[in-house]
Structures are given as C-alpha cells and as structure tokens.
Amino acid sequence: MLTYTIRRLVLSIPTLLFISIVIFLLLQLAPGDPMAQVPLTVPPEVKEKMREALGLGAPIHIQYWKWLVQFFWIEPQVLIDHWFGTTLSEGKLRVISWQTRSPVMDIVIQRMPQTLWVVGMSYIVGILIALPIGIYSAYKQYSLFDQAGTFVSMIGFSIPPFFSGVVVIVIFSVNLGWFPSIYDTTHVVTDWESFKVQLQQMVMPVMVLALQTTAQISRFMRASMLENLNQDYVRTARAKGLKESAVVLVHVLRNSMIPIITVIALGIPSIFGGAIITETLFKVNGIGQLLLTALFANDLPMVMTLTFIFAILIVMFNLIADVLYGVLDPRIRYD
Amino acid sequence: MTDQRVNAAAAEVEMETFGALKDKEPQKEPRSQWKDVWDQLRKHKGALIGGGFLLFITLFVLIGPWVWRVDPKALDIRNKDLRPIYTLLWDGDAKTLWSRPLGTDNLGRDIMATLIAGGRASLAVGWAAMVLSLVLGTVVGVCAGYFKKLDGILMRVTDLFLSLPILPLLLVAVTLFRQPLRAAFGPEGGMFILIVGVIGITSWMPTARIVRGEVLALKEREFVLAARSIGTKPGQIIRRHLLPNVVSPIMVSATLGLAAAIIAESALSFLGVGFPSDFPTWGKLLADAVPRMEEFPERVMLPGILISVTVLSVNYLGDGLRDALDPRIRGR
Numbered sequence: 001m002l003t004y005t006i007r008r009l010v011l012s013i014p015t016l017l018f019i020s021i022v023i024f025l026l027l028q029l030a031p032g033d034p035m036a037q038v039p040l041t042v043p044p045e046v047k048e049k050m051r052e053a054l055g056l057g058a059p060i061h062i063q064y065w066k067w068l069v070q071f072f073w074i075e076p077q078v079l080i081d082h083w084f085g086t087t088l089s090e091g092k093l094r095v096i097s098w099q100t101r102s103p104v105m106d107i108v109i110q111r112m113p114q115t116l117w118v119v120g121m122s123y124i125v126g127i128l129i130a131l132p133i134g135i136y137s138a139y140k141q142y143s144l145f146d147q148a149g150t151f152v153s154m155i156g157f158s159i160p161p162f163f164s165g166v167v168v169i170v171i172f173s174v175n176l177g178w179f180p181s182i183y184d185t186t187h188v189v190t191d192w193e194s195f196k197v198q199l200q201q202m203v204m205p206v207m208v209l210a211l212q213t214t215a216q217i218s219r220f221m222r223a224s225m226l227e228n229l230n231q232d233y234v235r236t237a238r239a240k241g242l243k244e245s246a247v248v249l250v251h252v253l254r255n256s257m258i259p260i261i262t263v264i265a266l267g268i269p270s271i272f273g274g275a276i277i278t279e280t281l282f283k284v285n286g287i288g289q290l291l292l293t294a295l296f297a298n299d300l301p302m303v304m305t306l307t308f309i310f311a312i313l314i315v316m317f318n319l320i321a322d323v324l325y326g327v328l329d330p331r332i333r334y335d
Numbered sequence: 336m337t338d339q340r341v342n343a344a345a346a347e348v349e350m351e352t353f354g355a356l357k358d359k360e361p362q363k364e365p366r367s368q369w370k371d372v373w374d375q376l377r378k379h380k381g382a383l384i385g386g387g388f389l390l391f392i393t394l395f396v397l398i399g400p401w402v403w404r405v406d407p408k409a410l411d412i413r414n415k416d417l418r419p420i421y422t423l424l425w426d427g428d429a430k431t432l433w434s435r436p437l438g439t440d441n442l443g444r445d446i447m448a449t450l451i452a453g454g455r456a457s458l459a460v461g462w463a464a465m466v467l468s469l470v471l472g473t474v475v476g477v478c479a480g481y482f483k484k485l486d487g488i489l490m491r492v493t494d495l496f497l498s499l500p501i502l503p504l505l506l507v508a509v510t511l512f513r514q515p516l517r518a519a520f521g522p523e524g525g526m527f528i529l530i531v532g533v534i535g536i537t538s539w540m541p542t543a544r545i546v547r548g549e550v551l552a553l554k555e556r557e558f559v560l561a562a563r564s565i566g567t568k569p570g571q572i573i574r575r576h577l578l579p580n581v582v583s584p585i586m587v588s589a590t591l592g593l594a595a596a597i598i599a600e601s602a603l604s605f606l607g608v609g610f611p612s613d614f615p616t617w618g619k620l621l622a623d624a625v626p627r628m629e630e631f632p633e634r635v636m637l638p639g640i641l642i643s644v645t646v647l648s649v650n651y652l653g654d655g656l657r658d659a660l661d662p663r664i665r666g667r
Binding site: 169170174269291292303310314 | 502504508511601622628636639642654
C-alpha cells in the first residue's frame with residue numbers, strides 16, 4: 001500500500017507539470033493585453049517598459065520557468081517563514097497579481113476561508129442528508145419514499161445552481177425576508193446573536209450547493225446498498241438471528257460505504273467548480289469569485305495560479321480516493 | 336426378449352427426442368433488437384414523458400418562429416415592462432396586453448419570441464456540443480480499444496483531461512479567445528463555434544472510457560475473429576462490426592452529454608462570458624433578468640423552468656434508455 005501511494009505520488013508530478021504547461025500555453029496563446037486599460041496618453045515606449053516590468057518581454061519558456069520557481073520554490077518558503085518566523089524568502093520575487101500588485105498567494109489565503117466555510121459546510125450537509133435517504137430508499141426499494149427520493153434527486157441533477165439559487169433568493173429573501181441574499185464576509189462571530197446572523201446568511205448558499213451533492217450521493221448510496229442487500233452474507237446474518245437494524249446498519253452499510261467514500265473524495269474538487277456560480281450569485285468573495293474577476297481583468301498570474309490550485313486539488317483527491325479504496329476494501333490489491 | 340425390450344425402449348426415447356425437437360406451435364416472427372428496446376422503453380413512464388417533452392420543446396423552438404411571428408429583436412418602448420397575462424388572475428391592475436401573452440422586457444421585446452429564439456440557441460449549442468464530444472469520445476475510445484499501440488497513450492491523455500479543472504478552464508478559454516473568433520466568424524457565429532468547441536473538447540472523456548471498455552471486450556469475440564480471418568481490414572471491422580455493437584452505451588452517454596452541454600452553456604451565459612447581449616439564450620435571459628427579479632419574477636422563472644424541465648426530461652430519457660438498452664434488465 002505504501003509503495004503504491006509513493007508510486008502514485010511520484011506519478012502525479014509529471015501529470016501536474018503537464019497540466020501547468022497546458023494552462024500556461026493556453027494563457028500565452030490568449031490575445032488579451034494587460035496593458036489594455038492603460039490610458040492612451042502613455043507613450044508607447046513607456047508602455048513597452050511597463051510590459052517588461054511585468055516580465056512579458058522574456059521568451060515563453062523563461063516566463064514558464066520563472067512561474068514554476070516562484071510557485072514551487074519561493075511560495076513554500078514564504079509559508080515556512082510564516083509558520084516558523086524564519087527569513088528564507090526575504091528579497092525573493094513572489095507570484096505577483098497584475099491587478100493589485102500584491103502576492104497572489106496572500107489574496108488566495110484571504111479568500112480561502114469563505115470558500116471553505118460555504119463549500120465545505122454544503123458538502124457535509126449534503127452528505128448527511130444523502131446517506132439516510134440512500135439507505136432507506138434501498139431498504140424499501142420501489143416504495144413511495146424510494147420513488148420520491150428518485151424524483152427529488154433527478155430534480156437535483158437537473159436544476160442548475162444558477163436557477164435554484166435565484167429561486168431561493170426570490171422566495172426566502174425577497175418574499176419571506178428570512179435570510180439575507182448577500183453573504184457578508186466581514187461579519188465576525190462574537191456571541192450568540194452574531195452566530196445566528198452567520199447561520200442565517202449561510203443557509204441559502206449552503207443549501208443550494210448541498211442539493212447537487214445530495215442528488216448525486218444519494219443515488220450512489222442507493223445503488224451500492226441494493227447491490228449488497230442481496231448478498232449471501234446478509235442472509236447468513238439474518239439467519240443467525242441478528243436484529244434487522246444490526247444487519248442493515250452494521251453489515252450492509254459498512255460494505256456499501258466503501259465505494260461511497262471514494263465517490264465523496266472524488267466529488268470534493270468538482271464542488272469547488274460549482275462554487276464559482278454559487279459564489280457569484282450570493283456575492284461570497286471566495287476563490288471562485290476571485291478567479292472570475294481576475295479573468296475579466298486579464299490578470300494572468302492570478303488565473304494561472306488559481307486554475308493550477310484547482311488542478312492540484314483534483315489530482316490529490318483522485319489519489320486519496322484510490323488509496324482509500326485500497327485501504328477500506330481488503331479485496332483490492334494494488335501491489 | 337430383454338434385447339427386444341431394450342430396443343423398444345430405445346426407439347421410444349428416440350421418438351421423444353425427435354418430438355421435442357419438433358415445434359409444437361408455429362414459429363414466432365423474429366424480433367429485431369430495436370423493437371425489443373422500444374417495447375422496454377415504452378414501459379418506462381418517465382422516459383416516455385421525457386422523450387415526448389424533448390420532442391415537443393424541439394418542435395416548439397423550430398416551428399415557433401413561423402407560428403409566433405414576432406421579431407424577438409424588435410423594440411417597442413411604449414409597451415415595455417408588460418406583465419404576462421396570467422398575472423391578471425391575482426392582480427387586476429397589472430399592465431398587460433393580449434398580443435403579448437408572456438409580457439415584454441425592459442426594452443419592449445416580446446418575451447415569448449425571445450424565449451423561442453433563446454431556446455433555439457441553447458438547444459443548438461447543446462446538440463452540437465454533444466455530437467462533437469460523442470464523435471471525439473468514440474474515435475478515441477475505438478482507437479484505444481482496437482489498436483493496442485495507441486491504448487497506453489490515448490488513455491493517459493484521457494486521464495490528463497479528466498484531471499483538468501473543467502469549469503475554470505471553460506471560463507479561461509471563453510474569455511481569452513472571444514475576440515479573435517468574433518473577428519473571424521462574426522459575433523454570433525464566433526461565439527457559437529467557441530462555446531460548442533470548448534464544451535465538446537472538455538466533455539468527451541467518459542464516452543471514450545466506456546467505448547474503449549466495450550471495444551476491448553468485443554474485439555475478442557468470435558465474429559470479429561471470423562471477420563479478420565476472411566481478410567477484413569481494421570477500418571472495415573470497426574465500421575461494420577464494432578461500431579454497431581457499441582451504439583447503446585454511446586446513446587446513453589449522448590443523453591447525459593446533451594443535458595450537461597445545455598447546463599454548461601447556460602452557466603457560461605449566466606456568468607457573463609457567453610453569447611453577445613443582444614443574442615438571447617435561456618441562460619442569458621435568466622442572467623439578464625436577475626437584477627430586477629423582485630419586480631418581474633416571471634422573467635427569471637420562465638427561462639429557468641425551461642432549462643430545468645428540458646434537462647430533467649433528457650435525464651429521464653437517458654435513465655429509460657439505459658434500462659431499455661441493457662439486455663440483462665430487458666425482458667424482465
């Protein structure tokens with residue numbers, strides 16, 4: 001198992017390098033000009049110097065190499081400095097955003113908590129709703145509850161978040177006035193009152209994202225439970241007189257959870273993608289919204305870094321899913 | 336004496352065997368596979384309703400402009416911000432006009448006409464992107480499954496594409512390549528090519544994987560061996576023997592792809608990187624209506640419901656097709 005994990009880790013390095021090259025070339029091919037917003041009164045030779053100051057004059061492979069060094073060598077040093085108070089990264093050039101002229105990673109770290117709160121919470125809520133639905137639907141297959149569950153998850157698949165989000169805003173914040181439609185990220189939780197406010201503003205974005213998660217995971221849970229309920233060991237467990245709750249919730253559930261856990265791990269990166277829309281809709285200033293504004297402003301280092309962070313997340317969680325599958329299921333042997 | 340008895344018994348057994356081999360009733364008409372599939376699909380109520388609705392909505396946007404002869408781009412400032420006539424049910428003072436059954440927008444454009452035009456664009460993008468991704472996926476899948484030399488590299492490429500962050504890359508590609516394609520093919524044609532291409536290129540991987548798996552299993556079967564033994568060329572084997580046998584998984588992933596493409600196009604339009612603003616699509620109409628949704632909720636609801644119901648019906652159709660095309664489930 002350990003050798004497999006190490007092999008996969010080593011193999012993920014060329015994958016990530018290749019992805020970074022693809023993203024970099026895509027951005028290089030793009031015709032957008034970061035100097036487009038500079039006033040026309042600025043003379044062309046000054047403009048040329050400004051371009052060189054941004055590092056645009058250098059050949060492509062040198063630009064790529066510099067980005068690589070900055071991202072993989074200097075940024076970790078900054079992180080170590082931040083944690084241990086050392087001065088490894090002093091005087092070294094970090095990945096600088098063209099919009100704000102501040103280091104990209106600092107902005108990302110500012111934005112990260114909002115995204116993690118909303119997205120992470122929605123994922124947990126979605127899973128917590130989905131698992132019981134899936135288990136009960138499978139246990140009472142073709143019952144009314146099962147039919148209703150199938151229908152609801154079909155709806156969850158089909159209604160895009162930009163529509164469900166708008167609908168809940170119209171219903172709950174415009175007509176009923178229960179929840180605010182804008183997520184206030186400056187809000188600080190100090191006491192019970194402010195905690196309630198925080199809960200209220202989180203309900204809508206979390207539920208909109210959770211609907212998608214629930215739809216997907218409850219279907220997988222149901223299918224996985226159905227597969228296990230007909231196995232011989234279930235009959236054996238019933239025959240030896242175990243309580244029905246023990247049969248279903250201990251024996252069947254534990255075996256059915258193996259594929260579900262990989263599905264959950266695989267879904268984590270994709271929920272970040274879905275969060276772009278939800279963040280725009282509820283005006284959460286998280287990572288997705290940062291990517292969108294950076295794109296519109298032609299801020300290539302920011303776009304490059306953010307897209308690459310998404311890629312790292314996908315590759316990492318793919319790896320985690322595969323390793324978990326091997327750890328949880330003794331029938332799977334990778335070596 | 337015993338010999339005789341044994342002989343008689345043997346003859347009896349023989350008689351019975353022949354009797355069992357003979358048909359006791361007239362032979363039934365041979366049934367084709369597609370007839371079986373259709374019979375099974377008919378039993379799946381959701382699939383039937385879904386397919387019916389998809390057909391209806393396709394006809395609605397195709398024939399609609401000839402029936403509802405209002406120009407979706409015609410401005411009528413005097414009759415702007417009309418409500419749909421059904422608002423009269425609960426609000427007698429609402430500004431409505433019988434010649435504008437679904438109302439008009441803030442520039443006086445007829446909402447019914449823009450919905451039809453928007454549906455045309457959305458469905459056209461959906462179908463085109465689906466076909467593109469199917470073609471790409473099938474070609475990659477068949478090549479990887481049939482030619483052993485290509486398998487490794489093609490599957491590596493598929494894995495790489497699967498680990499690309501799709502929505503961010505879609506956004507990057509669309510924002511960055513908007514200008515040159517617009518210059519080359521006009522604002523609408525350029526955007527159409529860009530969006531269809533981008534969605535198609537980023538969504539072929541599941542199809543390729545499924546098709547590869549099927550082809551790997553099929554090419555070891557006897558009929559392929561027989562075809563090869565009489566000297567059929569690989570291209571011929573793929574076209575005549577393999578492709579007809581992988582049609583069913585391709586059809587199932589086609590329905591999934593259509594739903595995903597419609598949603599992706601709407602999401603891009605919603606984020607403001609889709610078609611130009613005077614070119615309506617359902618996602619665009621929804622996004623444009625969001626700032627004033629408190630006063631005019633129907634402008635958000637109508638395109639939103641159309642997107643959702645279309646995708647829902649496609650998903651149900653795919654669900655039914657998957658059951659109908661699976662011979663293990665069929666006939667039960």
